[in-house]
Amino acid sequence: MTETPPPRRARAEIDLGALRANVRTLRARVAPHVQVMAVVKADAYGHGALRCARAALEAGATWIGTATPHEALALRAAGITDARILCWLWTPGDPWAEGIEAGLDMTVSGMWALREVVQAARETGKSARIQLKADTGLGRNGCQPADWPALVGEALKAQKDGLVTVTGLWSHFACADEPGHPSIASQLDVFRSMLDYAEKAGVEPEVRHIANSPATLTLPETHFDLVRPGIAMYGVSPSPEVGTPADFGLRPVMSLIGSVALVKEVPAGHGVSYGHHYVTPSETTLGLIPLGYADGVPRHASGRGPVLVGGRIRRVAGRVAMDQFVVDLGGDAVEPGAEAVLFGPGDRGEPTAEDWAQAADTIAYEIVTRIGARVPRVYVNE
Template identity: 45%
Template structure:
């Protein structure tokens, strides 16, 4: 006979962001880099809140901000952030750049089409010429670099743009010994030399992102772009960073089941013994990777317990075993790991992905809470 108990009162799932951790990580990177620190807050600050992460980073050693898209840059301006912002992923339509130029957003230029469109835009745009150093995605092909630099110098001469930077990105900085890092660095330095021979004088040279900032000091130049590292992610596995994000939810219901009782869609899991199952109101619509069900664990009453069955859109089930957990008890899906709870790295491993995907996929239904001391967040500048 199955017994069933529902919590009389439950709270929503909660994503807590610890900005003190972001502050500590920012200070570490500011100390590691030889030049300026560009805090990258694309994708809503890697899911941690773009404006909060940006303000925290600027108060703790970053001097500039970076985003992928113009709408992200303009949103930061709307929220009172006046620091220099560079945006690097745009199309080349003539009407795309005017709002950014008006707002003083610095723009990456990966092609002659982008440059010509900017030259036709009212105002003088600050630009960073963007070289493809080996990823075959965004950035100018090396064969077209000389023409881009010459055209940029011509546009600069006519007061249409001002070239303030050159940027690139390394394909395998997570592995410092990868030969492509040296190739990318040589290609970048060649690009800088070509730009200078064409009469350009960019003062911001940035190639390194998080991993390269930590492991490849020769790639620092005059600035480094760090995004994932600010929120505790280091794929080079060389540096212990603080984890700002914790995801919790209550047990909505607990039931006792007999050995052999199946759970979830498809009945591909069955209780190996008589046990108690707990229901959690989070699912793949909230960003919990469906592919992780077979290996994933959560923390309940100080113990890790396994998931039972498939993850559904809105809910998942955990095998509570002999924890004594009751409806209403808190379940920690991931956090810093200092209480034994799973981390984002654990969830990335269980779902065969990277931490970046875990932190950026938490859905809008999950309530957010931001914590910080007065030292973590300064005035928005």
């Protein structure tokens, strides 16, 4: 049931019905044997990790993915106990022992990490579930092909000693959002080669995976045993040049809505906001929107960011400030308290996160993820 949220300075409305539908759409794009990992890192791209993880599991995901172990441990503590959770961004001294006790699948990309997880296994007296990550060409986390034999060999020794179980082998694409990019085929070849080496050496992984959101949507040959949709789960296109969310059968999950705090008449030639980068060309009305870069509204979108107010698209007039920005209402009479919709699915003519991404010269991933904690999340269709 949808509940009408109370009036607020601002809210990020999270449509869990849309999220569940997106997960089902993604599930339908892969073969029946391929599992779906719902990636909820960075507080589910700003949408709320716990609520989104639960909704994704209800819709058919069987794994949860986080970046840091602390994100994963928080989900376990909050009651996500019936799903596998993979976390991949570890640093020396991180809570390996707690990860073992919580039953996490923990990524190992180098020898230092293997040494730390083995030591934690000895201390806890329990075997650690680990996944070995290969750097197939992205150049970030992951083990280089030249170092892969040594890492695989040491992991197998630790497994023989009962200290670890190697549950997965995986990697990540650099340019899957650019169909036809030569790095895609190159990375896939390297990944297959590294899989082949590990499996011939004796690794029997439960899952092999490399497909992120764009690969899940457009590269079926990359699906292996599991896919890891992140941004697509939230109804944002990972490849706007290829297709809109609707083209992929997805619906945006987040809407960012503010209330007009003040409306006033000003004369022609009136400066607006810091630096007077906008000066009113004629007598007009200005509307004050109580959201700013402290809330995640990108300052780079000053003068360009679109907002639906009073049934029309307005543009940010002048600079976005820390807590507020102004729109020129062009003389329209808008009452204080009226809705100002920064972005949403677009059904009502409102801008989308992609529109804001273009206005700020960034990607829609950043637009939704950067919405700050000062903006309450209101969940609908829960």
